[in-house]
Amino acid sequence: MNASSTVILVTNNGMGTAVLELQQKLAGKYFELLAQNDTPPAAICFYTEGVKLVVEGSPLLDQLRVLEAKGVRLIVCSTCLDYFNLLDKVKIGIVGGMPDIIEAQMKAEKVITI
Numbered sequence: 001m002n003a004s005s006t007v008i009l010v011t012n013n014g015m016g017t018a019v020l021e022l023q024q025k026l027a028g029k030y031f032e033l034l035a036q037n038d039t040p041p042a043a044i045c046f047y048t049e050g051v052k053l054v055v056e057g058s059p060l061l062d063q064l065r066v067l068e069a070k071g072v073r074l075i076v077c078s079t080c081l082d083y084f085n086l087l088d089k090v091k092i093g094i095v096g097g098m099p100d101i102i103e104a105q106m107k108a109e110k111v112i113t114i
Contacts, residue, residue, distance in 0.1 A: 004039045004040070004041055004042060004109075004110075005042055005107065005108050005109040005110070006041040006042060006108060006109065006110045006111070006112060007041060007042055007043045007044070007045060007104045007105055007107075007108035007110070007111050007112070008034075008041050008043070008044045008045070008111075008112050008113075008114060009044075009045050009047070009050075009101075009105075009111060009112070009113040009114070010027075010044060010045065010046045010047075010050035010053060010114055011047060011048045011049065011050045011113060011114075012027075012048075012049050012050055012114075013049040013050065013052040013053060014026065014027045014053070015027040015030055015114050024053075024059050024060065027053065027060055027114070028059060028060050028063055030114065031060060031063035031064060031066075031067060032063050032066075034067065035063060035066040035067050035070060040067060040070045040071065040072050041072055041112075042072070042073065042104070042107070042108065043072065043073040043074070043075055043104040043108075044064075044067065044072060044073070044074050044075070045075045045076075045077075045100075045101045045104055045105075046074065046075065046076045046077060046080075046093065047076075047077035047079075047080050047101065048077075048080055050077075050080075051076055051077055051080045051081050051084065051086060052084065052086070054074065054076050054090055054091060054092050054093045055081075055086045055089040055090055055091060056089040056091055057089075058091070061091055061092055064092050064093070065092060068092060068093070073094065073104070074092060074093030074094060075093065075094055075096045075100050075101055075104060076090060076093040076094065076095050076096065077096070077097070077098065077101065078095050078096060078097050079097065079098065081095065
């Protein structure tokens with residue numbers, strides 16, 4: 001399975017602007033279907049509220065583990081984790097900085113923000 005050169009940016013604690021439960025339900029379905037795709041993205045970058053999806057207690061850890069197992073790089077913003085006091089609660093992904101996120105974006109042919 002070849003990864004595409006697409007990078008997905010996750011900036012919310014879910015998907016959209018509905019109540020949190022619906023946002024997370026939508027994001028869970030999105031990641032589940034993304035994992036079933038024959039060409040997964042090269043990377044998913046989590047920053048601002050998005051970092052809350054990769055920490056202890058997130059309802060999306062299983063879906064994200066499947067994506068990571070398929071070779072998708074999960075890049076998590078260390079500044080955002082620090083801001084929310086979540087650095088010690090990360091359960092999945094690579095804790096990186098803005099340079100890592102910029103590098104992933106610059107290498108991408110397509111960048112999608114959800």
